[in-house]
Amino acid sequence: MKKIIKLAGVMLLAVIAASSCKKENRPLDLSLNPVGTLATPNDNADVKLDPTSSANVLFKWDAATTDDGGLILYEIAFDKEGGDFSKPVYKAVSDGGGVKTEITLTHKDLNKIANSAGIAASSTGKLKWTVIASKGTNAKPSSASRTLQIERPAGFAENPTELYLTGSATEGGTDLSKAVKLKKTEEGVFEVYTSLKAGEYYLTDKNTDGGKKYYIDNGIIKEGSSVVTVTGAAKTYRLNYDFTSATTKSLEIQSIGLYMSAYNTEIGTLNYIGNSVFEAPNIAVEFYQFSWGRDERYKFVFHTAAGLEYKGSTNPNNVSPAGQAASYFYLVPVTNAQWDNTYKFDPSADKKHVKVDVMLQPNAYTHKVTVL
Structure with a gap:
């Protein structure tokens, strides 16, 4: 009898539980009155x-x-x-x-x-x-x-994150994998030092197939598959493309002078050799003798079609280059002040010849001096 009562109790609990589950499975209330104002x-x-x-x-x-x-x-x-x-x-x-x-x-x-x-x-x-x-x-x-x-202002709603120059007028030719990469100077703004010869070129955001293409029409950047035609002899340029305003600038760079502060003059000339590099293979260097010692300071003068531009150190005053970080050699725009923002030659360069390279490439604008 006790077993029968116990079994009946279990069954009753099961019925109650099932009944409770059914009550819990009511349809969700999805009623909704939309936004009115x-x-x-x-x-x-x-x-x-x-x-x-x-x-x-x-x-x-x-x-x-x-x-x-x-x-x-x-x-x-x-x-x-x-x-x-x-x-x-x-x-x-x-x-x-x-x-x-x-x-x-x-x-x-x-x-x-x-x-x-x-x-x-x-x-x-x-x-x-x-x-x-x-x-x-x-x-x-x-x-x-x-x-x-x-x-809407001029410019693009979506700026490219990278930019390349390609075509028969460029140093990389029509091989897209060899397209010339530009330096991103700020959001939507790109710059490159490169040469252009007679031929055609266009801009793209990838150096592989499938990238967006851009061209220049009367100084305005436009998206599309048109090309820019270049005529005349090969020249070296600084090209700027600003996608925030859809504008572009082009300036011929004729050469770079190595300026020595103590002499207040250029002691050598760097010419463009390709791949955004200017080089002077052999420049004689002699420090200037002052009463307090020999002066070894220098910076660079860019000769452009619009006049002179000075490039030098981020530091107003510098120490000797030995053991310094790579940033010591970075180039930034500076004034023509005779002594400010200069670098110093390594002491071993005094009364020797040096090879000087200015590398204006996407990773950094920098330079290197090699004592011969």
Whole structure:
């Protein structure tokens, strides 16, 4: 009898547990009332973009609601003027991982969004925006939307991270794997010291197939498969490409002089030998005798089609080069002051001949002096 009572108790508990499980398996409440009001920015607000700054725009809206007060996530969506958000050009979750009823977008972000919506650089166009609220699998866009009047500057919405020069006019020729790499001096800005000869060239963000291609049209950088034609004799240039403003500069570099401070004159000339290197194979060096000792200071003078430029040390005053870090030999723009920002020859160079190389390559602008 006790066994029967015990078995009946177990069965009763099982029925109760099963009944409890069934109650727990109720369908989830996905009811959701979408965002009703968009708060800021105002409809048809004008935004003049400055992607190089830290400027931003705050988008805010009223909260969506649910019957059970459950968690709601938000996305902002952008579309072209006249779009219906069925295929938005851009979406992003709101601040706080999608929980907050606001999102801050930088001018750089908006420049990319405007570009995706077909608003060209140096032009004005309109973007539509709305907010999509979601609860579980239930996502509902707001019936409200607003428009932004966007003024884009010149330049590219997406700057290349690397840049190469290739084509028959370049030192690497048409072999893309040998394309001339440029030095990235800041975000979206590139520079190279190289020679160009008669032929054609273009720019690309990869030295392999599949990269984006760029060309120059009346001093403006444009994306496309067109090429730049070079005529005349080969010359050495410093080429600058600024994708933030889509502008370019070209300056002929004729030679580099080795300037010795104590003599206040150039004691030798470095000529371009290729691969962004200028070289003087043999320069006589003799330190200048002052009452306090012999002076060994020097820096460099770039002879360009626009005049003289001085390059020297980051340090106003320097020590002897022995045992110094590689940065000791780096070249930066300096003034023509006779004694400032100079380097010092190794003492063994006095009354000897030296070989001098200036290497203006992507990894560093530097130089080397070899005593012969």
